[in-house]
Amino acid sequence: MNFKNVTVAxxxxxxxxxxxxxxxxxxxxxxxxINDDVLNHAKAKFSELSACYKRDINATQEQLDNTFNNLxxxxxxxxxxxxxxLVIEAVPEDVAIKTxxxxxxxxxxxxxxxxxxxxxxxxxxxxxDLTGRPEKFLALHFANIIWVNNMAExxxxxxxxxxxxxxxVQFAKAIxxxxxxxxxxxxxxxxxSMLVPFLISALDLWIKEVSEPETIDKAWMKSFGSPKGPFAxxxxxxxxxxxxxxxxxxxxxxxxxxxxxxxxxxFINPGHLGMPSGKGFYNYPNPAxxxxxxxx
Ligand code: NAD
Numbered sequence: 001m002n003f004k005n006v007t008v009a010x011x012x013x014x015x016x017x018x019x020x021x022x023x024x025x026x027x028x029x030x031x032x033x034i035n036d037d038v039l040n041h042a043k044a045k046f047s048e049l050s051a052c053y054k055r056d057i058n059a060t061q062e063q064l065d066n067t068f069n070n071l072x073x074x075x076x077x078x079x080x081x082x083x084x085x086l087v088i089e090a091v092p093e094d095v096a097i098k099t100x101x102x103x104x105x106x107x108x109x110x111x112x113x114x115x116x117x118x119x120x121x122x123x124x125x126x127x128x129d130l131t132g133r134p135e136k137f138l139a140l141h142f143a144n145i146i147w148v149n150n151m152a153e154x155x156x157x158x159x160x161x162x163x164x165x166x167x168x169v170q171f172a173k174a175i176x177x178x179x180x181x182x183x184x185x186x187x188x189x190x191x192x193s194m195l196v197p198f199l200i201s202a203l204d205l206w207i208k209e210v211s212e213p214e215t216i217d218k219a220w221m222k223s224f225g226s227p228k229g230p231f232a233x234x235x236x237x238x239x240x241x242x243x244x245x246x247x248x249x250x251x252x253x254x255x256x257x258x259x260x261x262x263x264x265x266x267f268i269n270p271g272h273l274g275m276p277s278g279k280g281f282y283n284y285p286n287p288a289x290x291x292x293x294x295x296x
Contacts, residue, residue, distance in 0.1 A: 006022050006027045009105070010092070087105065118140060120188075139155040153182055242263065
């Protein structure tokens, strides 16, 4: 793995975390976004991230100074990728935006550059023909709060070169991730392939009033020693996202219609959007499931 220069395209929720984590591990990182205002916002968020890295993984000031020295900012794509060994794409989860991005990127990136997409729900094969280098294109999927939830799923498509795939596994490890290779294209990768049906099963129990969210969570937590049950996880994902996913699947899954109605009345309308808003299935900070008495 000879990667030195990495470009992260998109500096939103995940992109700025990927950029910072990569720079923290010694790579030169060009942060690319659509304009300088967005980039300035990302710079401000990097300062907040520094405090998190100190608190959560005992990062030293010297490590953080080096991280900032490794970061540069660009709103011109050709400039951002001119010497990139790897471009990690974290632009919005929108087929039209990603399509346009890969069309532009393929025109300006050097032939050597490997492209990796952080998409959560789309497949690399949807975009490979736009990249001009299908053998150097694959998915590298991170989890939110990357410095703590440090895993990366690596998934190619049928034409991805085996050496490129192996390089990405090495790269993921080099930036402090637990690397999770996936050998067949799979919507949802590993984690979401398991998580989504699990969460839908829990929501089904709630909608049918089989039991209450806290009781359903307790069944899971007590049996497996798990720190969180499905409703705590739904709060972390955010009720807005849960609602949007339900809406997307309403045509194919009949459960989604009553789910949307219940979420609207009990959560969306009163503004209870999960952990980010301070209230969802639980109240934050200090949700009940973290209390010592919850499972007694
Ligand atoms: P986001 O909306 O927070 O950020 C997207 C960023 O891309 C914004 O800064 C936006 O200005 C920028 N952008 C828009 N158009 C662009 C373009 N043409 N070129 C470059 N930048 C552009 O989105 P996000 O949540 O960070 O998600 C980004 C990707 O990461 C998606 O594919 C998503 O599925 C994936 N992902 C998200 C999460 C999550 O928890 N949010 C987790 C894993 C993977």
